Amino acid sequence: GRKVVSMAGPCSIESEDQIQRAADIVASAGAQVIRGGAFKPRSSPYSFQGLGERGLEMLRQAADRRGLMVVSEVMDQTQIPLLMQYADILQVGARNMQNFNLLRELGKVRKPILLKRGIAATIEELLLSAEYIMSGGNYEVLLCERGIRTFETSTRNTMDIAAMPVLKRLTHLPVIADPSHGTGRREYVVPMSRAAVAAGADGLIVEVHHDPDHAISDGAQTLRPDQFCEMMQQVRAIAAAIGRSA
Known part of the structure; x- marks a missing residue:
């Protein structure tokens, strides 16, 4: 469609208070979808791994209170039933872009899949991974x-x-841009959001937290609430300039 969709929220679901605050920030800025990780694919096994199902429950409750949709990451086939219960959109992380068994299983579900490009993947490889999902009958990628x-x-x-x-x-x-992981630096997220929308992105997914400097994960690339509001205002202006809305 013509509308640029915004998805935002913390990298990790940390607590009830944190995710409720996140829902308020996301909804009041005009975004439509809240993101939050319950299962975290961390580079180090000693890093925080996520709250699991309890985190998903908290995320769903916070989203419902503010009328938001939920996107959250599925790490392997065994988690699909759980994510189907709580999330509106299932995310496949960059590390799993070529987890073909997972992609095949996601071809059987009837919910949208947000497929992230792998860290060293070509565009052709990304599209072939999307084909794995669609060849199973799920065309909402x-x-x-x-x-x-x-x-x-x-x-x-x-x-x-x-x-x-x-x-x-x-x-x-639809093409979604993730300038939080795309840059890894908070100060570059807003300019790259503007650039992505100007270049034709259909949506954005960004990290936002009420206190990013004390976030459990990815604080350095996470926007403060005021920065997120500013980003949304600027994205609306750019969308309007190219005949879209945000």
């Missing part, structure tokens, strides 16, 4: 550009803005 690995060290990943128009030309699927 959202493609997500979340940065790729390059030689650059000033950002956590290098966000591929060109992926937006390329994917829009090659496919009919």
Whole structure:
């Protein structure tokens, strides 16, 4: 459609208070979907791994209170029934983009799948992963550009803005941009959100937290509430300039 959809929330669901606050921030800024991780695929096994089903319960309650939809990550096939119970959109993380058994199982479900591009995946590989889901009968796939690995060290990943128009030309699927993981730095998230929408992104997924400096995970790339509100205002202006709404 013409509307640019915004999804936002904390990297990890930490507590009842935190996720309720997040829902207030997300809804009052005009976003439609709250994100939150209950199962966290951390690079280190010693990092916080998530609250599991209790976290999903808290996320669903917070979303329902503010009339938001829920997107949350599914890590493997065994978690699909649980995520189906609590989430409106199931996210496949970058590390799982080529987990073909998981993708096949997600082809059998009837909920949208947010498929993140792998850290070193080409656009063709991303599209072939989407085909795994669609060949099972689930055609509701959202493609997500979340940065790729390059030689650059000033950002956590290098966000591929060109992926937006390329994917829009090659496919009919919605294209979502993740400038939080795309840059890994809070100060770059808003400019890259603007760029992504200008380049044709159909939606954004960003991390926001009431106190990002004390977030359990990904605090450095997480927006403060005031920054998120500013981002939403700017994105609306850019969307309007290219004949869309946000």
